[in-house]
Amino acid sequence: MNKNIAIMGCGWLGLPLAKKFIEKGYTVNGSTTSEEKLDLLSTEGIQPFIISLSETKITGDINSFLNNANVLIINVPPKLRGTNNENYVKKMLLVLHALESSTVENVIFVSSTSVYGDIDGEVTEETTPQPSTESGRQLLECEQLFQNQPGLQTTIIRFGGLIGPNRNPVTMLSKRKNLKNGNAPINLIHLNDCIRVIYKSVHENWTPGLLNAVFPYHPSKKEYYTLQAIKNKLQLPKYNNDKEKKGKLIHSYTLTNVKNFKFTTTL
Numbered sequence: 001m002n003k004n005i006a007i008m009g010c011g012w013l014g015l016p017l018a019k020k021f022i023e024k025g026y027t028v029n030g031s032t033t034s035e036e037k038l039d040l041l042s043t044e045g046i047q048p049f050i051i052s053l054s055e056t057k058i059t060g061d062i063n064s065f066l067n068n069a070n071v072l073i074i075n076v077p078p079k080l081r082g083t084n085n086e087n088y089v090k091k092m093l094l095v096l097h098a099l100e101s102s103t104v105e106n107v108i109f110v111s112s113t114s115v116y117g118d119i120d121g122e123v124t125e126e127t128t129p130q131p132s133t134e135s136g137r138q139l140l141e142c143e144q145l146f147q148n149q150p151g152l153q154t155t156i157i158r159f160g161g162l163i164g165p166n167r168n169p170v171t172m173l174s175k176r177k178n179l180k181n182g183n184a185p186i187n188l189i190h191l192n193d194c195i196r197v198i199y200k201s202v203h204e205n206w207t208p209g210l211l212n213a214v215f216p217y218h219p220s221k222k223e224y225y226t227l228q229a230i231k232n233k234l235q236l237p238k239y240n241n242d243k244e245k246k247g248k249l250i251h252s253y254t255l256t257n258v259k260n261f262k263f264t265t266t267l
Contacts, residue, residue, distance in 0.1 A: 164191030182222035182239030184247025
């Protein structure tokens with residue numbers, strides 16, 4: 001097995017992911033957009049690169065970043081909140097173009113369950129996505145671009161909401177009032193399990209494929225975030241009592257029933 005990989009995006013998820021691969025004997029090229037992080041990546045045994053994506057060009061030595069890597073893990077989410085209207089698809093098209101002259105054969109594309117949109121009811125990998133946000137629409141288009149690229153074997157991993165160190169949605173929901181969809185189920189996954197899913201996808205060669213990755217625990221948002229607020233000594237979020245849809249409950253069917261993956265970190 002070629003144990004050289006490239007991780008595009010060594011941030012909250014990508015950095016500990018890179019450390020996991022290094023611990024297991026892989027050689028890792030890792031990218032960041034911040035010069036201040038180069039020393040940190042080097043200290044962790046990662047070969048660091050400054051790589052910045054725009055709609056028109058890739059800034060940085062993308063060819064050296066991809067050099068000798070058999071697997072590219074793309075962990076660069078769209079930045080489409082607020083007034084930011086970037087074209088994420090154009091960025092990923094540039095990455096695809098760079099891959100044409102590289103040694104990369106397998107791609108792990110980190111996506112999101114947001115591609116399912118506002119579907120009501122139970123969701124599996126067989127469910128047809130119906131994205132309702134611009135971010136979800138562009139993610140779905142990029143999934144399809146990589147899946148249809150000749151010469152590449154791509155695994156799409158659709159993560160639920162990410163939680164872990166210094167990251168829990170309750171901190172943003174605390175004190176808020178008239179929140180909607182309080183009876184809808186949560187669809188979350190802890191950082192530790194995110195890392196394990198990606199690692200196994202590479203190490204056990206799960207390409208090509210499509211995976212939902214959501215912890216199998218689905219209390220209502222109101223129940224879960226109320227308990228989290230109490231646990232963290234935060235002011236309780238307030239949900240309205242309007243009639244609502246059931247919301248979507250996302251199953252990680254392929255992970256648990258086909259790949260026999262066991263989630264380990266509770267929410």
